[in-house]
Amino acid sequence: MYTVAAVAKDASRFDLNRSVVCRGLSQQAARPLMAISSLHRKAPGEILFAEVDEADGIYEVFRGIVRLYKLLPDGRRLITAFLSAGHLLGLAMGGGVCVFTAEAITDVTLCRYKRMAFERLLDEVPGLAKRLLAVTSDELCATQERMLLLGRKSAVEKVASFLVLMAGQQGDDADEVAIPMTRSDIADYLGLTISTVSRTLTKLIRQRVIAIPTANLIEIRDRDDLEQLAAGEADADL
């Protein structure tokens, strides 16, 4: 763990203008946020906080990818989200207790705002609460889509949706999509098993919708088809 002061020289990693929390706030308003923040690094597999922990703050991901997940007693896992740079983490704590586990899947840099102090700033910094409300509203909106996927989409539709989502996150024009997570992660994100994810991917390859040069790199060969599959508009051509 590094305090902000300690890495102050590395300004690009803690630039207020890049911070999602601070965006839209005046420099002056953002300053108190600086004061209660600290920069952290995590290696792949490291846990930021677990499901039972007391919520200790709000995190913002600066670099890398974090997975959030919930577990059932017997080990079944559902990944509720993959968070990349610019995403917030810790806003949805139920009564001060974490409702999911957060774990780094790549090397991760993030910034933590102390909970108590942050709560106080919500009253003091004008526009901060409204800004966070916008963020959580967007998130809530995205989870609606995810529930539809989890509850009603077929395996092909799920995998296609995932690929479209990943493609959308990294420059729209690029047809090569980097997949930083494992098949197991994808499966637990889509409510499937590893086998089914793998089988479905090869099915998409055979249909020439995608190609997979490396396991972690997927090339989209027919974006229209893929998006149609993702939307559940495909006729009967699986």
Add this chain to the structure above:
Amino acid sequence: MYTVAAVAKDASRFDLNRSVVCRGLSQQAARPLMAISSLHRKAPGEILFAEVDEADGIYEVFRGIVRLYKLLPDGRRLITAFLSAGHLLGLAMGGGVCVFTAEAITDVTLCRYKRMAFERLLDEVPGLAKRLLAVTSDELCATQERMLLLGRKSAVEKVASFLVLMAGQQGDDADEVAIPMTRSDIADYLGLTISTVSRTLTKLIRQRVIAIPTANLIEIRDRDDLEQLAAGEADADL
């Protein structure tokens, strides 16, 4: 549709202290909210707004139950939430467009706050944004649990979870749970089919976990068992 003035005599249905939006705000702060609100009634089956509509405001449910759902092109439906009195509706609009359809399933009374004016009040009324942030955070927290259910729970676990949820919403001590929605609604809420919901309920009856005097009334006979099933802690006794 009724304006607030028109139903002002019916004070109990538009009491600021009962309003979730206004709770925690001073009387003075709440007054401008009154000014931009209007009271509405909807009959069962009436649609408040549909998935493609422009978001026209924030609603608060005062009485009755509303279902929110999303559809796939071929008609598959997922009900994302049942909203009862005290719930807000319309906060999670993606870029001013509704991301789901809202439909009354009972007679419903609700209050609408005009969108534009409401947005303005977020800046002007101290504490309002923070209050709504708390509401959306709680909601976000609840959707995590729902995603786990949709993605990883078995039919029995889903139905048991649903019953526990319904029981929790209406006085904890009562063992008779009123089910105001149809089996079809339950199915689309849990990501199952009508048949499976029905079959699962009779299975629970045979295990003496519940009893169903009327289709819309479920008696919980063994709450511990039910909660264990809901949590996914049951061994192998289906």
Add this chain to the structure above:
DNA sequence: CGAACCATTGACCCCAATCAATGAACGTGG
């Protein structure tokens, strides 16, 4: 009384899970 809707239940089927084998990619240490 009949129509419409809802819930239950049975017979059957299929999609995705399970079980299991194989291969590829990577470190690590001898």
Add this chain to the structure above:
DNA sequence: CCACGTTCATTGATTGGGGTCAATGGTTCG
């Protein structure tokens, strides 16, 4: 450098949970 273990991905064989189709009965309502 290569043998070895480990983790990850693919793929086949088989199973089973829940979907589909369909018949029946109960309620409500016009």
